Amino acid sequence: MKKYINREISWLRFNERVNEISFDSEVPILERLNFISIAASNLDEFFSVRVAGLIEQTKLDPHKKSYDGLTANEQLLQVDEFTKNLISKQNKSFEKIEKELKKHKIYIVRNKFLKKHISKINKFFDDEIESILTPITVDSTHPLPFIPNLCLSLIAKIKHNKNQQQYISVVRISDLKQRFFKINDAIGTYFYPIEEIIIFQLKKIFPDFQIQDTNLFRVIRDSDLDVLEEADDLIREFKKLVRERKRGEVIRLDVQKKLNHDFKKLITDELNVSDNEIFEYEDLLGFDQLSEVYGNIQNKKLNYKKFKPRFPERIKDYGGDCFSAIKKKDLLIHHPFESFDVVVSFLQQAARDPQVIAIKQTLYRTSDQSPIIDALVKAAENGKSVTAVVELKARFDEEKNLQWAENLEKAGVQVVYGFMDLKIHAKVSMVIRREKNKLNHYIHFGTGNYHPQTAKVYTDLSFFTCDPDLANDASKLFHYMSSYNLSKNYKRISYSPINLREKLYSHIDHEIELAKRSKPANIWIKMNNLVDQKIIDKLYMASQAGVKITCLIRGICCLIPGAKGLSENIQVISIVGRFLEHSRIVCFGKGKPLPHKESKIYISSADWMSRNFDRRVETLVPIDNKTVHEQILFQIMNTAINDNANAWMLKSDGYYKKINKKGPGSINSHKYFMINPSLSGRGSALRKVQKIIKKS
Secondary structure, three states: OOOEOOHHHHHHHHHHHHHHHHHOOOOOHHHHHHHHHHHHHHHHHHHHHHHHHHHHHHHHOOOOEOOOOOEHHHHHHHHHHHHHHHHHHHHHHHHHHHHHHHHOOEEEOOOOOOHHHHHHHHHHHHHHHOOOOOOEEEOOOOOOOOOOOOOEEEEEEEEEOOOOOEEEEEEEOHHHOOOEEEEEOOOOEEEEEHHHHHHHOHHHHOOOEEEEEEEEEEEEEOOOOOOOOOOOOHHHHHHHHHHHHOOOOEEEEEEEOOOOHHHHHHHHHHHOOOHHHEEEEOOOOOHHHHHHHHOOOOOHHHOOOOOOOEOOHHHHHOOOOHHHHHHHOOEEEEEOOEOOHHHHHHHHHHHHOOOEEEEEEEEOOOOOOOHHHHHHHHHHHOOOEEEEEEOOOOOOOHHHHHHHHHHHHHOOOEEEOOOOOOEEOOOEEEEEEEEOOEEEEEEEEEOOOOOOOHHHOEEEEEEEEOOHHHHHHHHHHHHHHHHOOOOOOOOOOEEEOOOHHHHHHHHHHHHHHHHHOOOOOEEEEEEOOEOOHHHHHHHHHHHHHOOEEEEEEOOOEOEOOOOOOOOOOEEEEEEOOOOEEOOEEEEEOOOOOOOOOOOEEEEEOOOEOHHHHHOEEEEEEEEOOHHHHHHHHHHHHHHHHOOOOOEEEEOOOOOEEEOOOOOOOOOOHHHHHHHOOOOOOOHHHHHHHHHHHHHO
């Protein structure tokens, strides 16, 4: 019996679900265009990291098998077949969306330029493009120029007017840092791809040549980092590796279907690309850059209806004083439905409060102009002790993190770079405040990053508390991250790599024992990915014992649900919609049917993957406050599990089926959370909200 779904195929199926939204006629047309862009960007990253890893494995250990029994070569064959099918769907979706955009007078123009726009296009080329371009003619002394990762390039066959000599020249389009030229007129909005403008103006670039043929291609390179554990200077090593990433091996070549044989042979020979690494698009390459079109149109009718995230009324009741509100009672913020400004305000208040002695903060990812970084800098400038634990190994953010670290150190912040062999993925912030000759600790635990921009689209939880036990545990965790001072004497928090796995095992084992005694036995799980083989096997054991398990897994799920004799009591649901599901929550019934006020609830920074259990520093935080407990269980989890508008059900054959309830009885969890305020931030309105939840 097959026990596991292949990780790479599971991820591709997730991205297929993302792309499927681009076909949904009930989604506004510009949002559908954006979902093509999101799926394309996801696919690029998948190739540059995961596929690159499989290719490396074929060279180092070709006979090694994944735990679902496939060699790297076998996985690559499946990935290539699946990707070609996905790209075909993207081509069809884009073609359909482009036709619909024309009905709204939005045009992505190729080939035939409008005469009335020619003068503007000519001026744009002369002023903004021509001097930046560097055409390289390929011959025996000039090889194909280096093409960076994700770089779109133009290849042209040219013939000299006098000596009739033929040449091939290559121009890197992506050097321009812009993909579309926008023109508004009385008729509509027009987007001219930069590459089409360059093709249109090639005679200016090659005045003494005939242009015989042109085409476009785009490369994806291996972009994963391989850090040497023995590197003496971690920062210097990372700076070197970030530079080298741009020169990684080509693992995918995107081309137009009309690519001629001569061009194809030259490109594949020069870049050392095999036929199975070539992927064809109808004409437009780089669907990820359609986000530029999406971001340059202002039309309320063509986008999701805007909503303003709520700021918790309980903090307003205390005049915006975060510390007073948290001291009164634990508080849970549900992003993006409630504003990330709460987290920013918490740190900004700490930075300027004369009673605050110290701030400690983990940083895995944050925005370019980060108010979090600004608050830490301001706190240090105000004479407070500030410690920032910066993770240099946050994939694709290494360069940014290095810059943060340098800026923080210049301001007087004590920067800790963590471990060589462990990523610090925990999301913890601690403010130490002197109150009546006593130090009180205010803690923020998050399921997502300290990133104000992603907090607008990622569903995450921010938990604020001044509970002494949790504060003591958080303090010990910071000591561990800064000094390797290993302590197992934690009162309530569990953390990787020390005891998080064991804590989960103990709860699952308890549910198994309850099931064996014919007691109610239930587990609810919500996270991004479920991959770890050991914990999947543990869930299979629980299912076989009679434990009822519901998994909300947005992305990769290697567990097979509903298989006879293996996982009949497990169901897996994936919610893919307007917002990106990102919060990690685990609920154990403890002898009561879920949802129940006596169940055990945790929030976590960790998905259930081997890396999160064994190679990262992660937190598993218990929720014991009555109101927060009720909010997570009855409001967040219960609503998500009953979502039948954004949900897909994973079947035992590994495929997903859309649960597509229309009309009365349809439950869209994202819309519900946009409308209904959360429990812990409401105060006087709490009873009214509870009635709404019970009716839903």
